[in-house]
Amino acid sequence: MKVVKAYEMAELDRITIEEIGIPSPVLMENAARGVVTALLERFPGVKRILVVAGKGNNGGDGIAVARMLQLKGIQADLYLPMGEPKGDGALQLDIFKRLGYKPLVKKPNYKNYELVVDALFGTGFEPPLRGDISKTVAEINSSGVPVVSVDIPSGLSADTGKVFEPCIKAALTVTFQFPKLCHILYPSAKLCGEVVVWDISIPEKFATKIYRELITPESLKLPRREVDTYKNREGHVLIVGGSAGKTGAVIMSALAATRTGSGLVTVGVPKGLNLIFESRLVEEMSLPLQGEDRLSIFGVDTILKIQDKFSALALGMGMGRYEEGQDIVIELLEKWEKPILLDADGINNLADSGELEILKKRKGVTILTPHIGEFSRLTGLSSEEIIHHQTDVAQEFSKRYRCYLVLKGARTVVSNPEGMTFISTRGTPAMAKGGVGDVLSGMLVSLIGKSLEPTEALRLGVYLHGVAGELAEERLHTESLRARDIIEEIPRAYKSIENFLKGADTINQDDRQG
């Protein structure tokens, strides 16, 4: 499913109205019907509703909602704090009045209602809120009455994860045709409550040029093993990293790669620490590299000499940040010709070197998997800028440096050099713990090493990781989840996606998905 910005929605709207000929009041009628349906499903038996409507089309939707509820015998009072609406909203008010209903003449007491429908502003709103209407928003919020927002909670911008104050805090938001960025990205998504996306007859095919998409299970392709396959054909990945005090990162990546399906997994680690890895790993092999408590630059030659043995390389987990580390990263980016995934200190060392341009010169596939902090180091952008515009900044970086990016956060965004971005809404706050990123990099390099098309591999890996985290949380407890528990759930996560694709909907799609 595509995720849109306000101007894209307006354009889709325009094409539908002008080129297909569906009149705008029909779209408004569809929109209002969606709000009424979702509202009554979520709040069955509700009797006293207040609809607060603005002067634009969002207000028009609200007036239609009030009319539809009244016709069902539910008290739905209409309050127009900014006066009578224009355009299609005026048409709606006329219909409302012809049916014998009248808008309230005085400011209502919000507490007299069981539910407030917020139809003040939608996609036409440009924050921040100006004028007296700020007070109305604050009063609705402080009334404690649950709010259903039409399209977007009034006060938010459709285009970003940023929260603008004051802003309506909704229990339910009913949006039209496509979710907007504010419904998906944090922190704005927290103000939307449950999000329902309602079909209002805008054809999906008009949205092909939109570069943002949610990762949904039906869009995934699982790896498939031929009956006559053998271990090398399933990929042999090399995972390079580790330093004194940080050996666990490589171990977790390696275990995750095995569970994700690699035929063979080798860890490339400082030889001074090799015994630690040998004693913790069973199925995985180790390649002792030059270096005592961290990798030395001489290890690069050792790796390059046997490059042919491997299908992909992951670099950086627990390697440490140091000058020689920067040289290791740069030399491998230059000379390793197969797919390379850079994570953690691999990214930090690249950022510290300031040699990002080297990414453009690579022949093989390059994947960077930064979390917000690492991406901030890499780009100089503030954490807020990144979080609020996660798809935009990921897209820009991928296009500029011709690489794949997995930008990790409460939402994770995958972007490719062509500029497509994919958002995963799977996962849980329980996954905010050390080691979880190392597990992801092991899973991703495994799928890349199995020769899946890179965008497909990253979309699947990120989704699988989120589902495995949710399953671990369900089995254990939010506070108790360890990164290793996620590895243990990879098999069940695979199964749940497989069952879903077979048509048995056993996937745990909770309301975080919207």
Ligand SMILES: NC(=O)C1=CN([C@@H]2O[C@H](COP(=O)(O)OP(=O)(O)OC[C@H]3O[C@@H](n4cnc5c(N)ncnc54)[C@H](O)[C@@H]3O)[C@@H](O)[C@H]2O)[C@H](O)CC1
């Ligand atoms: N295809 C669809 O999605 C459909 C959407 N519908 C609804 O229409 C709105 C968008 O309507 P629009 O008239 O463009 O804008 P709004 O109603 O959101 O608001 C415009 C209104 O607000 C004033 N304004 C703007 N910024 C501010 C500000 N900072 N402070 C105060 N006032 C502000 C502006 O001057 C206008 O008066 C969409 O969200 C849907 O709900 C259709 O009904 C169906 C098709």
Ligand SMILES: [K+]
């Ligand atoms: K609204």
